Amino acid sequence: xxxxxxxxxxxxxxxxxxxxxxxxxxxxxAPRPAGARPQVSDNAGKPIGVVLEIAGSGSQIALDLxxxxxxxxxxxxxxxxxxxxxxxxxxxxxxxxxxxxxxNQRQDRRAGGILANIDFLGEGNxxxxxxxxxxxxxxxxxxxxxxxxxxxxxxxxLRHIYASDGRSNxxxxxxxxTKDIRAGIYIDAMLxxxxxxxxxxxxxxxxxxxxxxxxxxxxxxxxxxxxxxxHGEYSAAFKTNGLILDVSNLAMPYWLMNFEEHCxxxxxxxxxxxxxxxxxxxxxxxRARQKNRLAETMGKITVDxxxxxxxxxxxxxxxxxxGKLDKATNTAPFMRIKNKLDELKSDPRYxxxxxxxxxxxxxxxxxxxxxRMPGDGKxxxxxxxxxxxSDITSTVVAVLSRLTFDFAIxxxxxxxxxxxxxxxxxxxxxxSEKNADGSSVGRILSRIAKEGRKYGISLGLITQRPSDLAxxxxxxxxxxxxxxxxxxxxxxxxxxxxxxGARGFLDSIPALxxxxxxxxxxxxAIPIRVAFDNLEEVKxxxxxxPSFVQLWNHSGGEEEQVHRVVQRWRSQGN
Numbered sequence: 001x002x003x004x005x006x007x008x009x010x011x012x013x014x015x016x017x018x019x020x021x022x023x024x025x026x027x028x029x030a031p032r033p034a035g036a037r038p039q040v041s042d043n044a045g046k047p048i049g050v051v052l053e054i055a056g057s058g059s060q061i062a063l064d065l066x067x068x069x070x071x072x073x074x075x076x077x078x079x080x081x082x083x084x085x086x087x088x089x090x091x092x093x094x095x096x097x098x099x100x101x102x103x104n105q106r107q108d109r110r111a112g113g114i115l116a117n118i119d120f121l122g123e124g125n126x127x128x129x130x131x132x133x134x135x136x137x138x139x140x141x142x143x144x145x146x147x148x149x150x151x152x153x154x155x156x157x158l159r160h161i162y163a164s165d166g167r168s169n170x171x172x173x174x175x176x177x178t179k180d181i182r183a184g185i186y187i188d189a190m191l192x193x194x195x196x197x198x199x200x201x202x203x204x205x206x207x208x209x210x211x212x213x214x215x216x217x218x219x220x221x222x223x224x225x226x227x228x229x230x231h232g233e234y235s236a237a238f239k240t241n242g243l244i245l246d247v248s249n250l251a252m253p254y255w256l257m258n259f260e261e262h263c264x265x266x267x268x269x270x271x272x273x274x275x276x277x278x279x280x281x282x283x284x285x286x287r288a289r290q291k292n293r294l295a296e297t298m299g300k301i302t303v304d305x306x307x308x309x310x311x312x313x314x315x316x317x318x319x320x321x322x323g324k325l326d327k328a329t330n331t332a333p334f335m336r337i338k339n340k341l342d343e344l345k346s347d348p349r350y351x352x353x354x355x356x357x358x359x360x361x362x363x364x365x366x367x368x369x370x371x372r373m374p375g376d377g378k379x380x381x382x383x384x385x386x387x388x389x390s391d392i393t394s395t396v397v398a399v400l401s402r403l404t405f406d407f408a409i410x411x412x413x414x415x416x417x418x419x420x421x422x423x424x425x426x427x428x429x430x431x432s433e434k435n436a437d438g439s440s441v442g443r444i445l446s447r448i449a450k451e452g453r454k455y456g457i458s459l460g461l462i463t464q465r466p467s468d469l470a471x472x473x474x475x476x477x478x479x480x481x482x483x484x485x486x487x488x489x490x491x492x493x494x495x496x497x498x499x500x501g502a503r504g505f506l507d508s509i510p511a512l513x514x515x516x517x518x519x520x521x522x523x524x525a526i527p528i529r530v531a532f533d534n535l536e537e538v539k540x541x542x543x544x545x546p547s548f549v550q551l552w553n554h555s556g557g558e559e560e561q562v563h564r565v566v567q568r569w570r571s572q573g574n
Contacts, residue, residue: 043074047149048082051091052115054143058103061089061150063114071152077177082152086508086529087177089118090133090153091144097133098123098144099153099161101505101527121526124161136161138526155181161525170215172208176516176529183519183530185212185479187219190523191420191458193478194449198466198494203483204515204532206424206543209462210237211535212481213380213422217241223379224372226404227422228397232386233541234424240538243372246384247352253362254311254354257399258304259285260440264395266340269333277333284317284337285309294361308361311354315341348571349389353396367407370400371419397429398441405448408455418456421448426461427468435468442470449476467493479523484512505529 048071049063063083071082081087085105091098100118108115124136133153155178162181169184197212199205214237217223227234235244257265259282267277286302288309295301315338322334344354367373370381388396404421423429423445430445431437448459449472459477466474467489474480474497482498485491495506498520505518505527512518512529520527 043071043079043082044076044152044154046070047151048089049114049116049150051144051146051148051150053146058117058119059100059144061116061118062108062111063105063116063150065112065114068114076155077179078155078158079152081177083114083116086505088121088153088158089150090157091148091150092126093123093142093144093148096123096125096142097157098140098142099133099136099157099526103507122161133157133160136525162528168219170212170219171533172211172215173530173532176531183524183528185519185523187216190479190521191216191418193453193522194459194461194476195479195481195521195523196426196461196463196466196474196477197481197483198463198485198490199483199517200486200490201464202514203512205462205464205483206233206541207535208481208483208515208517208532209422209424210234210539210541211532213238214241214535214539216420217379221377221379222375223420224375224417225380225420225422226370226372226400227380227382228400228424228429229382229384230386230393230425230428231543232384233543234382235384235542237539237541238380238382241378242380242382243369243378244382244384245370247349247387250352250383251355251358251362251366252353252396252399253308253358253366255289255308255359256306256363256366256403257395258306258402261395261398261402264398264439265344265392266337268336268340273333277337280318280321280333281337284314284321287317288314306363308359310359311341311345311356350392352388353392367403371404371407373417394429394437394439394441397423398439398444401441401444401448404457405444405452405455408452408457412455416456418458420458420460421452422460422462424462426463427465430461430470430473432468432470436470446470446473449473466490466497469493477521479519479521481517481519482506482509483517484514485509 046067048067049061051059052062053060068083071079074080078088082089083102083105085102087102089100089102091100099121101121103117103119105114105116120140122136122138123140123142124133126133158175158178159181162175162183167189168187170187171182171184173183175181175183197205197209199208213225213227216225229235232246235246238244262281262285263278266281267274269277282303289295289301289303289305289307291313292307292309294307295305298305298307301307318334318338318341322331325331344350345356370383372379372381383400385393385396401421401423404419408416408419426445429441430449431442436442445459448457452459461469461473461477463469465487466485467487474493477497480494480498482494485494491506491509494509498506505520508529509518513531515532517530517532518527519530
C-alpha cells in the first residue's frame with residue numbers, strides 16, 4: 001500500500017491501473033481541529049474511487065477505504081453512506097453526471113482497497129453554480145471509461161433527482177437515508193401498468209397498503225377502486241371514505257355467474273362424471289335464462305349471458321330432463337345437481353348470493369355500487385369476503401374480477417373510467433401451477449394482469465408469498481413495492497422480476513426495517529428505498545397482532561364471550 005500513497009486525482013485517468021485504483025481515490029484531507037466534522041462541500045467535491053471496468057448495465061469500481069471513512073463523518077447522510085451497498089454514487093461523463101447504485105462490495109487483498117459492482121440508474125446535467133445534478137432522466141446515453149473518477153451523491157443531488165417533474169404523484173414517505181426528501185410515486189405510471197406490494201407477515205404490509213390507497217383516494221376523490229379483502233382488515237381503515245360490503249349487504253346476484261362459475265358452485269362430481277353433469281347443467285341453465293323476458297328482446301343468448309333466472313326454473317328444468325329418462329338410465333347426475341341447488345337455497349350462509357330476492361334485473365345497480373359510479377365522495381369499495389363460505393370464496397372473487405374485466409371491454413366505446421382492482425392475499429387467487437386448484441379466479445386475474453391495462457383496468461396485488469404467485473403475473477406488474485421478505489425463495493422470485501438496475505437495492509430486502517420498502521419500476525424515477533409515513537390511527541386496518549401478555553393478564557367475562565361467539569357461529573353472523 002505504501003508504494004501507492006503518491007497516487008492522486010491529478011493524474012490522467014488513463015494512467016490509473018486496477019491495482020492502483022483503491023489508492024488513486026485517496027487524497028490527504030485538509031487539517032482540521034480534533035473532533036471537528038468535515039463540511040459537506042469538502043467531501044462532496046472529493047472523489048472516493050475510480051471506474052475499473054464497464055459493462056452495458058453496470059460496472060466494477062474501486063473504492064478508497066480512507067476516503068469512505070472520512071465520508072462516514074459527514075453531516076450529509078447521503079455522503080455518510082457513500083460507497084455502502086444500496087447507496088448512490090455519481091460519475092462525470094463529459095458535462096453530465098451518471099448516477100449509479102452500489103450493488104455489492106468485497107475486499108481487494110492485492111491492492112488493499114474495496115472493489116464493488118454498481119448498476120447504472122440514469123443521468124442528468126450539472127448545474128454550473130452548485131455542481132448538483134438536475135434534469136435527471138432514466139437510462140444511459142454515454143458511458144464512462146475505465147479510470148473515470150467516482151464521487152458521492154449528495155442529499156442535494158437526490159433532492160433534484162426525486163423532485164416531482166410535474167406528473168401527478170402521491171407522497172408515501174421519505175427517501176432513505178435522508179430525513180426530508182419526500183418519496184413520490186407517479187399515479188398514472190403505477191396504475192397504468194399494475195403494481196404489487198410484497199412483504200412478509202409483520203412488516204407493516206397492510207398498513208402500507210392502506211396508506212397508498214388513502215393517498216390515491218385523496219389525489220383522486222372521484223376514483224373507482226374495488227378491493228377484495230379476505231380477512232376483514234380494511235373495513236376499519238375506510239369507514240369515512242369507502243363503501244364497505246360484506247355478506248350482510250353485498251347482495252350479489254347468482255345469475256351474474258357465467259357457466260364456468262356455475263359449474264364450480266353446483267357440480268360436485270369429478271372425472272368423467274363431471275363432464276356428464278356439466279352437459280346437463282348447460283342445457284338446463286340456458287333454458288332457465290331463456291324464460292326471462294329480457295331474452296326475448298335480446299334475441300339469441302348463450303349459457304354465459306348475464307340474464308336473470310329463477311332458481312326454481314333451473315330446478316324444474318333439471319326435474320323435467322330427469323323425467324324424460326327411461327328406467328334404465330342413471331338419474332344420479334340430475335340428483336347431484338338438484339341436491340346441491342337445494343342446499344344453496346336453504347343454507348343461510350349463501351343468502352348473500354342465492355336469495356330469492358336477487359332475481360330482479362339489478363345488474364346496472366350492482367355494478368354502479370361496487371365500482372363507485374358515481375362515487376359520492378367514497379371512491380373505494382371494500383368487499384369483505386371473510387364471511388363467505390370457503391368453498392365458494394374463489395368463485396365470488398372470480399365473479400367480481402370478471403365483472404371488472406367484462407365491464408371494461410364492453411365499455412370501451414363509451415370510454416368508461418378506469419378501474420383499480422386490488423387483491424389482498426393474491427397468492428390465494430392467482431396461485432402458481434403447483435398450487436393451482438383449477439378455479440376460474442386464477443385465469444381471469446392472470447388475464448387482467450396481461451391484458452387489463454389495454455382496457456383501463458389496473459391490478460394491485462398484495463401478498464406475503466410472491467413465490468406462490470402464478471408464473472409471469474408478478475413480471476406483469478410495472479411497479480413493485482417490496483418490503484422485508486424473510487423467505488429465500490420469495491427473495492429470489494422478486495429479484496427475477498425486478499429490473500436490472502434495482503439489483504443493488506434488492507440485496508437489502510432481508511435487512512429492511514418494518515414499514516420500509518424498496519420501490520422500483522414505472523412508478524418512480526429510479527429505484528428508491530423508502531420509509532413509509534405514519535398513518536393516522538383511524539385510517540389503519542385492523543391487522544395488529546394481539547398482545548398475548550396483556551390479554552393473558554386480565555380475566556372476567558369469558559363465559560359470556562364464549563356464548564356470544566357460539567351464537568354468531570351458529571347463525572353464521574346473521
